[in-house]
Amino acid sequence: MVDITPADAVPPAEVGEMELYHPHSWWTKYVFSQDAKVIAIQYSATATAIGMVALVLSWLMRLQLGFPGTFDFITPEAYYQFITMHGMIMVIYLLTALFLGGFGNYLIPLMVGARDMVFPYVNMLSYWIYLLAVLVLVSSFFAPGGPTGAGWTLYPPQAIMTGTPGGQDWGIILMLVSLILFIIGFTMGGLNYVVTVLQARTRGMTLMRLPLTVWGIFTATVMALLAFPALFVACVMMLFDRALGTSFFMPAIVEMGEQLQHSGGSPILFQHLFWFFGHPEVYIVALPAFGIVSDLISTHARKNIFGYRMMVWAIVGIGALSFVVWAHHMYVSGMHPYFGFFFATTTLIIAVPTAIKVYNWVLTLWRGDIHLTIPMLFALAFIVTFVNGGLTGLFLGNVVVDVPLSDTMFVVAHFHMVMGVAPILVIFGAIYHWYPKVTGRMLNEALGQFHFWVTFLGAYLIFFPMHYLGLVGLPRRYAELTDMTIMTESAHHLNSFISIMAFIVGFAQLVFLFNLIWSIRHGREAGGNPWRATTLEWQTSETPPVHGNFGKELPIVYRWAYDYSVPGAKEDFIPQNVPGSFGTSKEPA
Amino acid sequence: MSETTLTHSSQTEPRPAGWQGIAADWSSDQRAFKNVSWGKAMMWIFLLSDTFIFGCFLLSYMTARMSTRVPWPNPSEVFALHIGGSNVPLILIAIMTFVLISSSGTMAMAVNFGYRRDRRKTAILMLLTALLGATFVGMQAFEWTKLITEGVRPWGNPWGAAQFGSTFFMITGFHGTHVTIGVIFLIIVARKVWRGDYDTGRPGFFTSRKGHYESVEIMGLYWHFVDLVWVFIFAFFYLW
Numbered sequence: 163m164v165d166i167t168p169a170d171a172v173p174p175a176e177v178g179e180m181e182l183y184h185p186h187s188w189w190t191k192y193v194f195s196q197d198a199k200v201i202a203i204q205y206s207a208t209a210t211a212i213g214m215v216a217l218v219l220s221w222l223m224r225l226q227l228g229f230p231g232t233f234d235f236i237t238p239e240a241y242y243q244f245i246t247m248h249g250m251i252m253v254i255y256l257l258t259a260l261f262l263g264g265f266g267n268y269l270i271p272l273m274v275g276a277r278d279m280v281f282p283y284v285n286m287l288s289y290w291i292y293l294l295a296v297l298v299l300v301s302s303f304f305a306p307g308g309p310t311g312a313g314w315t316l317y318p319p320q321a322i323m324t325g326t327p328g329g330q331d332w333g334i335i336l337m338l339v340s341l342i343l344f345i346i347g348f349t350m351g352g353l354n355y356v357v358t359v360l361q362a363r364t365r366g367m368t369l370m371r372l373p374l375t376v377w378g379i380f381t382a383t384v385m386a387l388l389a390f391p392a393l394f395v396a397c398v399m400m401l402f403d404r405a406l407g408t409s410f411f412m413p414a415i416v417e418m419g420e421q422l423q424h425s426g427g428s429p430i431l432f433q434h435l436f437w438f439f440g441h442p443e444v445y446i447v448a449l450p451a452f453g454i455v456s457d458l459i460s461t462h463a464r465k466n467i468f469g470y471r472m473m474v475w476a477i478v479g480i481g482a483l484s485f486v487v488w489a490h491h492m493y494v495s496g497m498h499p500y501f502g503f504f505f506a507t508t509t510l511i512i513a514v515p516t517a518i519k520v521y522n523w524v525l526t527l528w529r530g531d532i533h534l535t536i537p538m539l540f541a542l543a544f545i546v547t548f549v550n551g552g553l554t555g556l557f558l559g560n561v562v563v564d565v566p567l568s569d570t571m572f573v574v575a576h577f578h579m580v581m582g583v584a585p586i587l588v589i590f591g592a593i594y595h596w597y598p599k600v601t602g603r604m605l606n607e608a609l610g611q612f613h614f615w616v617t618f619l620g621a622y623l624i625f626f627p628m629h630y631l632g633l634v635g636l637p638r639r640y641a642e643l644t645d646m647t648i649m650t651e652s653a654h655h656l657n658s659f660i661s662i663m664a665f666i667v668g669f670a671q672l673v674f675l676f677n678l679i680w681s682i683r684h685g686r687e688a689g690g691n692p693w694r695a696t697t698l699e700w701q702t703s704e705t706p707p708v709h710g711n712f713g714k715e716l717p718i719v720y721r722w723a724y725d726y727s728v729p730g731a732k733e734d735f736i737p738q739n740v741p742g743s744f745g746t747s748k749e750p751a
Numbered sequence: 752m753s754e755t756t757l758t759h760s761s762q763t764e765p766r767p768a769g770w771q772g773i774a775a776d777w778s779s780d781q782r783a784f785k786n787v788s789w790g791k792a793m794m795w796i797f798l799l800s801d802t803f804i805f806g807c808f809l810l811s812y813m814t815a816r817m818s819t820r821v822p823w824p825n826p827s828e829v830f831a832l833h834i835g836g837s838n839v840p841l842i843l844i845a846i847m848t849f850v851l852i853s854s855s856g857t858m859a860m861a862v863n864f865g866y867r868r869d870r871r872k873t874a875i876l877m878l879l880t881a882l883l884g885a886t887f888v889g890m891q892a893f894e895w896t897k898l899i900t901e902g903v904r905p906w907g908n909p910w911g912a913a914q915f916g917s918t919f920f921m922i923t924g925f926h927g928t929h930v931t932i933g934v935i936f937l938i939i940v941a942r943k944v945w946r947g948d949y950d951t952g953r954p955g956f957f958t959s960r961k962g963h964y965e966s967v968e969i970m971g972l973y974w975h976f977v978d979l980v981w982v983f984i985f986a987f988f989y990l991w
Contacts, residue, residue, distance in 0.1 A: 173780050173781070175781070176780075176781045176782055176785070177781070177782070181959075181960050181961065183958070183959050183960075280789040280793070281789065281790075281793065281958070282958075283957055283958040283960075349797070349800060353793050353796055353797055353800075354793075356796055357789050357792045357793045357796065360782070360783040360784065360792060361781075361782045361783065361784065361787065361788075361789055361792050362782075362789065363780075363781050363782070364781070365780065365781060366780060367780070367781065368778050368779060368780050369777065369778030369779075369783065370778045387796065387799070387800040388799070388800065388803050390800075391800060391801075391803035391804040391806075391807055392803065392807050394804055394807075395804060395807035395808055395811065396807075398921070398925075399811065399921070402905060402917065402921060406905045406906060406917075407905070407906040408905045408906050408913070408914075408916075408917035408921075409906070409913050409914065409917065410811065410815065410914070410917060410918075423906065425913060426815075426819055426820065426821065426912060426913055426914060427815070427914070428814060428815065428818060431811055431814050431815075435807060435811065438807075
């Protein structure tokens with residue numbers, strides 16, 4: 163119940179106005195901008211650009227898998243390089259950067275009612291270091307020996323040995339340097355996001371009134387600040403192993419009949435460090451998606467989110483639990499059975515808060531006024547895809563089931579469904595949702611429908627058959643499978659089919675890119691609040707919002723973000739900054 | 752927004768007890784941490800993240816040391832100095848630790864004088880802190896030189912496990928880098944204090960924001976953290 167009278171409910175401002183840097187030239191306004199919204203667009207554009215590289219790499223891989231022996235230029239070495247760079251780019255340089263650097267920068271200040279991030283200069287540096295990291299990564303394509311082909315997990319000892327592409331050339335060094343730069347840049351941005359959410363909210367915006375989008379991005383950022391250090395340390399140590407000849411991760415080893423200088427290092431130590439980062443990373447990508455999809459569903463079903471508090475606790479709970487499950491990626495590396503037992507148990511416990519979230523999304527839709535807009539379509543597609551990927555996660559979380567399925571296409575199907583396709587679907591939905599705020603124009607609806615159906619159905623047709631391929635025993639990361647007995651006729655046809663679908667889905671993304679550019683000028687005028695949404699970013703006086711986000715006065719928040727279809731209210735939505743009490747809101751007291 | 756506005760939180764309603772009270776405090780209006788400025792909050796969160804970095808470094812070192820199958824060099828012999836005809840174990844490291852801990856004392860005094868707006872004493876104490884920090888790094892360079900002349904390399908050493916040299920140079924090097932960065936920033940902040948930037952509200956060169964004497968305290972947080980990390984490195988490397 164929000165039976166508050168505005169006069170006594172609004173506390174005085176606890177902190178004064180933010181000092182903003184006002185740009186003096188074109189360069190400081192659009193290039194070296196300290197405005198979080200410009201930085202967000204820079205992040206998003208860079209992430210999308212490098213993501214296109216990863217998309218093309220996936221095409222090249224599918225060419226080889228679908229039509230083996232047809233394309234001579236795809237050598238096994240090149241195949242490994244494609245697979246490595248595809249994975250690394252998609253997980254870190256695209257998904258992490260786009261969700262946190264892109265959506266985080268754009269939405270956090272607007273949604274919490276702040277003029278900007280708390281330290282805009284540091285925020286700007288964050289982007290430029292990210293860009294440098296991307297450039298270093300791209301440069302490895304042109305370095306002697308090409309990029310590293312060690313697999314995105316970069317497991318030693320093979321990552322820095324002669325047989326692996328880039329292992330004794332530039333590839334692995336540039337990869338590690340790029341990751342270290344990424345982490346430094348991310349930390350600068352991440353500190354900003356966290357402090358902005360914690361300390362710079364507008365009047366009336368308690369944490370329990372935050373839109374779930376902010377909760378998701380905030381929790382993911384906290385996790386990233388605690389998980390990336392492990393990757394940082396692992397990268398530094400492997401860089402020393404490769405460049406200085408230390409033996410952190412390198413055991414005594416014979417290569418090409420020659421004993422290497424290394425001795426006494428522990429490859430398993432790297433795996434622990436990597437997955438202490440790597441598993442939280444899955445949720446660093448997933449939690450912003452969870453948050454955003456909650457807001458999309460609530461807005462487009464014109465109904466308050468079901469169980470808001472539980473949604474918040476589920477996000478926080480998943481975030482905390484994800485730090486104690488990492489070794490489920492290492493069941494086949496060999497570990498004490500009790501450890502396997504422990505990590506299997508914690509892994510399955512994560513299913514509880516995750517299931518709470520899925521039920522709450524479905525219950526939000528239940529008897530809602532569902533508008534099948536493009537963002538809503540993507541949100542629904544996310545739920546279906548995520549449930550699918552989550553269920554196979556239950557398979558792989560169990561030690562006994564995981565061991566035979568390990569390193570098969572089943573695993574590829576699982577993680578692409580749960581942390582590849584599902585978050586990407588949310589990104590698309592979110593872009594269709596917020597594009598009108600960023601540009602003032604709607605994206606083209608017909609192209610959007612085409613993009614949605616091809617992407618959603620196509621992604622299913624790509625990844626669903628992979629479960630079958632995995633169950634029949636098709637291993638992953640093999641460049642050439644034709645001579646293997648498990649490579650049956652049906653498996654081969656399926657592989658060709660998957661490859662063709664991959665091209666079709668990839669083509670649909672080009673249509674989407676075209677839509678993004680075309681609609682900037684030719685899209686339908688959107689107005690300030692086309693979706694009739696409640697959150698603060700839709701209440702700005704100008705669209706697109708100007709530097710400083712809000713007009714002279716910061717908005718004051720009187721209610722939670724989910725007052726949709728409140729019984730007794732005139733409109734079917736009540737923005738967060740509208741005072742007074744209307745009807746019977748479902749806001750938790 | 753002002754960095755040091757110390758206003759009181761606007762708590763009008765009675766506060767819930769127990770866990771609900773904790774949740775209510777954290778999620779309260781506008782700020783989770785009342786009277787904590789943005790800069791200070793940011794430094795604390797950065798230090799938390801940095802703790803994880805040092806934690807991972809030290810855990811990796813412990814893993815290497817515990818799982819090695821060749822002897823680990825004896826710290827009390829390796830780190831001994833030959834003084835007056837006999838080997839004095841850990842003497843250099845004792846002096847280094849003393850210097851660094853003392854610099855925390857001078858830093859704390861600088862923070863105190865900063866809040867009293869005593870420009871001269873604040874700046875002098877900060878420079879003294881920087882000097883002690885630089886002394887520490889200098890002695891570390893001496894220690895590195897000594898070990899290198901004795902044949903210790905990141906990839907091996909004359910006495911046993913190769914990981915001794917690699918973890919030693921990596922972790923003390925990473926810590927020394929932290930101290931060096933601290934020294935540089937101490938000098939920058941001390942210059943600002945000396946010039947009176949925090950009294951006149953002169954905007955920063957890069958950020959174009961006004962500085963505050965609180966910067967001295969935030970600088971101090973970092974410095975004390977680097978000190979604290981050293982205590983752990985000292986314990987795990989030299990006393991184990």
